[in-house]
Amino acid sequence: MTTMITAPDIRTELPGPMAREVLARDAAVTSRSLPRAYPLVPQRGRGCVIEDVDGNRFLDFNAGIAVNSTGHAHPKVVEAVHRQSEELLHYSASDFYLPIYSRMGQALAATAPIDGPVRVFLSNSGAEAVEGALKLVRYCTGRPYVISFYGAFHGRSYGAVTLTASKAKYHKGFGPLLPGVLHAPYGSDETFEHIENLLFRHQVSPDEVAAIFVEPIQGEGGYLVPPDGWLRKLRELCDRHGILLVADEVQSGMGRTGKLWAIEHTGVRPDVLISAKGIASGLPLGAFMARAELLEKWSAGAHGSTYGGSPVPCAAGLATLEVIAEEGLLDNASTIGEQLITGLRELRRRFADKITDVRGVGLMIGVEFATAELAARVQQRAFELGLLVLECGESSIRMSPPLVVTAEEARKALELFGQAVAG
The missing domain is CATH 3.40.640.10 (Type I PLP-dependent aspartate aminotransferase-like (Major domain))
Structure with missing residues (x-):
């Protein structure tokens, strides 16, 4: 696996042509119980970056639902x-x-x-x-x-x-x-x-x-x-x-x-x-x-x-x-988590009509929205911008990036999330 450049880097429409082939095959054969958040078709990953089958790169702030703790493919x-x-x-x-x-x-x-x-x-x-x-x-x-x-x-x-x-x-x-x-x-x-x-x-x-x-x-x-x-x-x-x-x-x-x-x-x-x-x-x-x-x-x-x-x-x-x-990842989770919570609370002040609460500890962060429909739209818009987040609760979005996330990646995620909230 080659080292990937910084995300996001969206090169095709989403989903792209190769992703659409996977979606079609999936629709024909897999259990319909699988809920699927958005049409992400991952091919490879490194650190906090996921690349899909069409070469689009995303900043991964759901970490495979809080699974890839040390990032994707830690050496x-x-x-x-x-x-x-x-x-x-x-x-x-x-x-x-x-x-x-x-x-x-x-x-x-x-x-x-x-x-x-x-x-x-x-x-x-x-x-x-x-x-x-x-x-x-x-x-x-x-x-x-x-x-x-x-x-x-x-x-x-x-x-x-x-x-x-x-x-x-x-x-x-x-x-x-x-x-x-x-x-x-x-x-x-x-x-x-x-x-x-x-x-x-x-x-x-x-x-x-x-x-x-x-x-x-x-x-x-x-x-x-x-x-x-x-x-x-x-x-x-x-x-x-x-x-x-x-x-x-x-x-x-x-x-x-x-x-x-x-x-x-x-x-x-x-x-x-x-x-x-x-x-x-x-x-x-x-x-x-x-x-x-x-x-x-x-x-x-x-x-x-x-x-x-x-x-x-x-x-x-x-x-x-x-x-x-x-690698000091406990300290990193605390430090970057504080950076994210501070930035998200600033977004809450900017978008008080949309964001009603920001809560969390370390890199386990929830953002509450005024309605479930709004949370769903922000999740989808973030995906389109190259940021992977995931809904939870009634009307919340969770941020749970890998513990190796950097301050620059957190800064970029806040920028993209702000754009997603703005619509």
């Missing part, structure tokens, strides 16, 4: 993948002892903001990790119920989509969903009023609740940041009733907020932490980590995965952790 990640692929592509860690599986587990456990010794289970994706964590908390506590939040997104497999409550369309047509899942409002005093005085009074005894699943910052729900002290109160509620606290850091983790795990900003220690997306810079890898005593309770065969923790994704995961540490 150290590519080298780790290449080296591992020459030795062993796959052998199931569910039945045999892959050296790299325990190395990846050890590296993750060393980062976990969890009290005491930690054990790790590796999966293929965030949804799989959520499913595993859901099985774990029920198994360990013997309690059947769990609580999640309105606005939450935990995945689309059956258990994960039952926990999910960001959009009704994710549930439509799939009922009945998994029993024993309740929901509460996210990120306000109403949370505790609802749980203690409604759920615990009218629907379920607290001693039957196994766990509360929470995103420290909601992703799909709108990049919502809870107020100071909210997660601490949630931890206290869990402790009061013997309920496990599960932090879903699939989108907020791997350095996106300027700390490796978003929950570290609060000082709260969960019992279980879930990760995926940016954990392997684009390769399929997920994980859930827990206090060792929890993962020691279930017996052999209680949970497994043919491909989870396969050698090549683990190699990418180890390289990702090394790059984040060695």
Whole structure:
């Protein structure tokens, strides 16, 4: 792969002629459940730049939905993948002892903001990790119920989509969903009023609740940041009733907020932490980590995965952790995130009739618009200008660039986003 010049560089109409061929083939053969944000047909990437099949270059501020944490094709990640692929592509860690599986587990456990010794289970994706964590908390506590939040997104497999409550369309047509899942409002005093005085009074005894699943910052729900002290109160509620606290850091983790795990900003220690997306810079890898005593309770065969923790994704995961540490990407996420939030708040002052809120931590930033239709138009216009952003929540756009994003790329993104908002 050759090094690409600075984006954006739009050379054809969008979509271009080669992209239209791909779109036509896609329309004929793929599942219609795939939602697709706009007609981007990526061919290659480097850093924060994506090039499509027609040679158009885009500044990537969605990072494959917050997945390409170290940027596209980071040389150290590519080298780790290449080296591992020459030795062993796959052998199931569910039945045999892959050296790299325990190395990846050890590296993750060393980062976990969890009290005491930690054990790790590796999966293929965030949804799989959520499913595993859901099985774990029920198994360990013997309690059947769990609580999640309105606005939450935990995945689309059956258990994960039952926990999910960001959009009704994710549930439509799939009922009945998994029993024993309740929901509460996210990120306000109403949370505790609802749980203690409604759920615990009218629907379920607290001693039957196994766990509360929470995103420290909601992703799909709108990049919502809870107020100071909210997660601490949630931890206290869990402790009061013997309920496990599960932090879903699939989108907020791997350095996106300027700390490796978003929950570290609060000082709260969960019992279980879930990760995926940016954990392997684009390769399929997920994980859930827990206090060792929890993962020691279930017996052999209680949970497994043919491909989870396969050698090549683990190699990418180890390289990702090394790059984040060695290249100062946590500090970069904080610094560039502050630059972006400051610039976006200036845009809010300029376009007060269109932008109603700017919020976020590090490189996990949400921009709220007056209407959903306006957010959709800005997303599409940004694409046409060569900036890739993505909607979330009811009427928001998220900015989640790779952690390697530069100050100049942030400046250019703000310029393009301003043009998109202006129309």
